[in-house]
Amino acid sequence: MAKKYDLDAEEARAWRLAKLFDLRSFIGVLFIIFGVLVIIPGLAPTQADLDKAAGINIALWEGALMLALGVIFVAWVLLSPPPPVTKAEMEAHRQALEEMGTSGGLHH
Amino acid sequence: MILAAETLTLQLGGLDIALLVIYFTFVIGIGFALKRLVTTSVDFFLSGRSLPAWVTGIAFISANLGAIEILGMAASGAQYGISIVHYYWIGAVPAMIFLGIVMMPFYYGSKVRSVPEYLVRRYDRKTHLVNAIIFVLSSILIAGVNLYALAAVLDVLLGIPLPIAVVVSALFVLSYILLGGLTSAIYNEVMQFFVICAGLIPIVIVALNEVGGIEGLFQKLSVTGPNFTHPWSGLEFGGDNPIGDWVGLVFGLSFCLSFGYWTTNFAEVQRAMSAKDDNAARLTPIIGSYPKIIIPFAIVIPGMAAVLLLPGIGESGGLPYNDAIPGLMNKYLPTGVLGVAITGLLAAFMAGMAANISSFNAVWTYDIWQNYIRPGRPDRYYLQVGRYTTIAGVFVGIGTAFLAAGYSNINNYIQTLFSFFNVPIFLAFIVGMFWKGAGRSSGFWGMLVGTLTSFGIFVLYQFGVLPFRSDLGENQWAAIIAFLVGLVAMVIATRFSEPKTDEELEGLVYGRQTYVVAAAPTERAGGIAALVKSPVALGAMSLALCVVAYVYIELVN
Numbered sequence: 001m002a003k004k005y006d007l008d009a010e011e012a013r014a015w016r017l018a019k020l021f022d023l024r025s026f027i028g029v030l031f032i033i034f035g036v037l038v039i040i041p042g043l044a045p046t047q048a049d050l051d052k053a054a055g056i057n058i059a060l061w062e063g064a065l066m067l068a069l070g071v072i073f074v075a076w077v078l079l080s081p082p083p084p085v086t087k088a089e090m091e092a093h094r095q096a097l098e099e100m101g102t103s104g105g106l107h108h
Numbered sequence: 109m110i111l112a113a114e115t116l117t118l119q120l121g122g123l124d125i126a127l128l129v130i131y132f133t134f135v136i137g138i139g140f141a142l143k144r145l146v147t148t149s150v151d152f153f154l155s156g157r158s159l160p161a162w163v164t165g166i167a168f169i170s171a172n173l174g175a176i177e178i179l180g181m182a183a184s185g186a187q188y189g190i191s192i193v194h195y196y197w198i199g200a201v202p203a204m205i206f207l208g209i210v211m212m213p214f215y216y217g218s219k220v221r222s223v224p225e226y227l228v229r230r231y232d233r234k235t236h237l238v239n240a241i242i243f244v245l246s247s248i249l250i251a252g253v254n255l256y257a258l259a260a261v262l263d264v265l266l267g268i269p270l271p272i273a274v275v276v277s278a279l280f281v282l283s284y285i286l287l288g289g290l291t292s293a294i295y296n297e298v299m300q301f302f303v304i305c306a307g308l309i310p311i312v313i314v315a316l317n318e319v320g321g322i323e324g325l326f327q328k329l330s331v332t333g334p335n336f337t338h339p340w341s342g343l344e345f346g347g348d349n350p351i352g353d354w355v356g357l358v359f360g361l362s363f364c365l366s367f368g369y370w371t372t373n374f375a376e377v378q379r380a381m382s383a384k385d386d387n388a389a390r391l392t393p394i395i396g397s398y399p400k401i402i403i404p405f406a407i408v409i410p411g412m413a414a415v416l417l418l419p420g421i422g423e424s425g426g427l428p429y430n431d432a433i434p435g436l437m438n439k440y441l442p443t444g445v446l447g448v449a450i451t452g453l454l455a456a457f458m459a460g461m462a463a464n465i466s467s468f469n470a471v472w473t474y475d476i477w478q479n480y481i482r483p484g485r486p487d488r489y490y491l492q493v494g495r496y497t498t499i500a501g502v503f504v505g506i507g508t509a510f511l512a513a514g515y516s517n518i519n520n521y522i523q524t525l526f527s528f529f530n531v532p533i534f535l536a537f538i539v540g541m542f543w544k545g546a547g548r549s550s551g552f553w554g555m556l557v558g559t560l561t562s563f564g565i566f567v568l569y570q571f572g573v574l575p576f577r578s579d580l581g582e583n584q585w586a587a588i589i590a591f592l593v594g595l596v597a598m599v600i601a602t603r604f605s606e607p608k609t610d611e612e613l614e615g616l617v618y619g620r621q622t623y624v625v626a627a628a629p630t631e632r633a634g635g636i637a638a639l640v641k642s643p644v645a646l647g648a649m650s651l652a653l654c655v656v657a658y659v660y661i662e663l664v665n
Contacts, residue, residue, distance in 0.1 A: 010587070016656075019233070021142065023163060023295050023299075026134060026138060026295065027299050027302060030130070030131070030303075031306075034448060037127060037444065038127075038445060038447075041443065046646050048496035049442035052257040052439075052440060052442050053310075053442055053445075054317050055317075055633050058310045058314060058441065058442065059442055059444050061310070061313075062306065062444075062445045062448065065153040065309070066306055066664060067447070069302065069306075082285050098149075098487040099147050100157075101150045101153075101491075102478075102484075102485075102486065102487050
């Protein structure tokens with residue numbers, strides 16, 4: 001996975017941002033935060049909380065589940081990050097999209 | 109749902125509010141993070157046709173899993189019982205598979221940028237204009253209804269005044285779509301999907317634990333009559349299951365209504381069109397069908413459990429059916445877990461509205477503005493129009509929200525709306541794709557006559573002229589009749605209008621598609637690794653899973 005790419009400074013910065021702002025990074029970080037916050041009351045549950053949820057320590061289960069999900073997403077984006085895009089590729093893609101964006105259905 | 113005698117107010121702790129704040133910080137953060145990626149109009153309206161199938165697939169189901177759907181289907185579960193699973197396993201999954209395997213190659217391969225745009229190339233301008241205008245109006249209306257429902261929930265559950273809730277939530281949706289376009293909406297839909305799952309799972313666990321598992325639930329509810337716990341009971345003609353009869357379910361609900369919704373509603377199809385290639389586009393609805401099979405266990409089953417666990421629900425003086433899920437949350441979830449559940453519900457409302465707004469702005473800009481008002485401008489002009497349209501759309505949505513008044517069951521309200529327009533539109537698509545000879549103007553006449561027919565049947569039913577067993581039964585039969593009458597209108601109209609030439613139909617009709625499914629690399633490659641990329645194999649597995657789900661329901665009964 002640690003493939004070497006020949007990127008200039010601008011492309012390298014764009015790639016770092018693409019990895020940071022990957023959807024999987026957002027979901028992973030959100031669920032790690034949620035998991036930690038929810039699991040804390042679950043580690044020492046009050047009797048009132050246990051009674052409310054029919055005797056199940058639901059905060060512990062829910063917190064652990066979310067924490068695991070968050071870790072899976074972060075691991076996924078780290079192990080298989082989005083590939084870098086060169087400026088030439090980006091420009092070609094942009095031109096193709098501009099063409100599609102102006103090709104109205106009546107002008108075919 | 110705010111008119112009921114008993115009302116529900118949630119007591120949120122500091123932790124619950126912290127979770128809400130963190131989530132909505134992420135929502136806006138996604139908008140800012142994606143801003144730099146939006147440089148063309150296709151980036152803004154179709155995510156630059158760049159997303160992988162798992163993302164578009166989850167967004168596809170999430171755009172449908174708005175809070176109205178969640179609260180409405182749980183309410184239907186409490187009201188009608190287990191038969192409501194037909195709305196998933198017959199009335200949704202087959203349509204999603206059909207879209208992925210059969211229809212998606214026409215949409216994606218022909219490079220149309222919206223669902224209405226297919227019609228201008230397949231038929232003529234008036235067919236297109238009618239469809240585009242209906243879509244623009246209905247998506248704004250539904251955005252407003254979503255917004256109203258969200259604000260009503262904020263008002264009732266959290267005590268936030270309705271006008272403030274309407275405006276604040278609308279501005280949230282506006283800001284993230286304005287910044288990141290469709291990609292923003294899709295990223296938030298995927299994130300919301302996991303949060304809503306995290307919110308629903310604890311309710312299912314605790315509620316089923318209370319009633320003695322799914323067997324205990326069915327056994328305790330079987331005293332209310334066979335229809336409530338047996339999905340196939342009372343479906344014969346003359347039967348008394350309010351869900352409808354089997355012909356209405358199979359042909360009305362499944363073939364007409366659900367095929368219409370899933371295959372021609374641009375708010376859904378747009379997610380598949382934003383996929384990075386043909387195969388990812390075809391996989392989108394098929395990946396989405398798997399959560400759809402499981403969702404009734406997280407929504408309908410808790411709704412049914414609410415009948416036992418929230419005594420008096422649906423009766424005068426008790427909680428309304430729509431409060432089944434929030435009621436269970438309030439009764440059973442401790443602080444923290446409750447915060448996740450409420451976050452999921454609010455996120456679902458917002459995602460529902462965002463899906464409507466992000467499909468509305470694309471159709472307005474591409475189909476109406478670019479075709480009929482200001483054609484031939486450079487791309488960045490249309491990107492700008494898209495941004496202004498988003499602002500205008502959100503403000504019209506706010507206006508609609510203030511005007512929106514509810515039915516007793518929000519779900520029926522939406523179904524009624526779709527039964528007028530969606531079935532005749534689906535008719536024009538399905539005939540257009542498979543009957544090469546259908547004339548230029550036949551699409552228009554099929555839509556017009558079909559819509560008038562279904563409206564006429566609705567009126568006759570309301571005045572008691574036509575007897576149907578329930579509102580749901582009326583919807584299904586109106587859909588069947590509208591489809592057939594519209595089809596006759598299309599055949600007649602074809603006699604009076606010339607057919608399209610072969611060149612005009614390139615990529616648009618069966619036999620002339622640019623993407624031949626059988627020759628696709630993902631269908632020809634052998635081995636297990638290739639199976640997970642094959643729409644046909646995954647679609648067949650999804651249908652088989654529906655059968656397994658039905659068998660399971662019979663076994664636990």
